[in-house]
Amino acid sequence: MTTEQRIPTRLGDGSLLTLTRSEMRADVEAGVEAAVKRSHVPPLKADEMDHLLEICASRARFSSVDIGSEVVLSIDGTGGQLVAGRQGDLLTFEQYLGADIVELYHMDYSYKAVKTVLPFERQTLKNAQQALTVPVQYGAMPDLGRYSRPDGPIANWSELLPLGRVAEARAAQEEAAEMAAHDITFVAEGVWDAGADAVDLDTSGAAGDADLLAALVAAREIRDRCPGIGIEIGMASEMVLGMHGELEWHGVRLAGLWPHQQVKLAAEAGATVFGPAVNVNSTKSLPWNLARTLTLVKPCCEESTIPIHMNVGMGVGGVPMAVRAPVDAVSRAARACVDILRVDGL
């Protein structure tokens, strides 16, 4: 039996567990290996793994970056909209939380839904811009599933695929992507005309390659129509699912792309900020999840020409999949991304 001291850490579901330092090191190595095996990216270097171990093996409740190494926080979906109201939320985050960017959003968080209430969103955004100093962006999801029946007008590809009706499923996704790109562009142009600093196409690719295609097409169109606008493309998961399988953007097949490949397309489409996302395995430890996350995203940070704002919300980027994510785990995830990935923001 080991005499090593046990150190508190977290599982991916947020629950507390204790591991020895040796067990944590083994989890870090296993997390790196899992990422390398899956995506064929290089492993973290030995000193990077050592540093991650130091971050995870501390018994401190809170962990933070060095003074002077702070990064920009874009805070997608700013505020909960229940206590202070929407403008009040933005002001609270600006004045009390020190947010670098705030994001106005509709509770539905879908461009399709927002399109129907756009005048109200535009007026709210204009009012917010009169009251705030920090940049205000508008965010929602491409949310491709909303275009399929019963929520939308198009045949449901998730029903067609199990029936083997592949051609129809593909055609449905192509049609939905066209509609989604149109709606995203329509909303973006509307909020730009009301004074928005940027738009956020959040959780792009959530419904697979057609979802990401809609975001890329929209970003290109928005860049052409609103040349000065900031565009953030945030992802939904580490790899683009091939729900269609054959869709391409400028000759690059979208299905199966990893963060370092996604970011190049995002930049080409006109995005000024890219948000990679890596899903958390809720049955693995924080050291395992962080090691896997950092390994998958390291090439993206090294190769990108635009700022990288890592997604570190609930269940992504090493942050446990828990509604009340523990401070100890969240702060370690933030520090690890800054120290080891050299991200431009979170």
Place this chain on the structure above:
Amino acid sequence: MSATHANAAGMGGMRAAGDLVARMQMTRGMRLPAAKRYVAEKLRVSPSDLSDPVVMHDVRGALGLGRICYGGAALYPDQPSAMEAKFRIAGLLDVPVNCVDRFRANAGL
């Protein structure tokens, strides 16, 4: 969650100069070191000063870039804030700010 990230890794927004660095990222697509260098040069401070709330409180006050108000001890009714401050930020950083341009046009300035 947001409070944790802000304390663990954030530049501090208006408490320091995070909002200014953010503008260079969003508008110009500058990566963090370049954005910090750019803003630091414009403000005539060092890049590490940009996340120091004590230094930036004075710099923001001197340049009229907007400051956080709280309580009875830190209120600045005679200084630029919000839209007024954004006019100055656009000029100082030499970067277009969409709502400033629209305010100027709508007000006939």
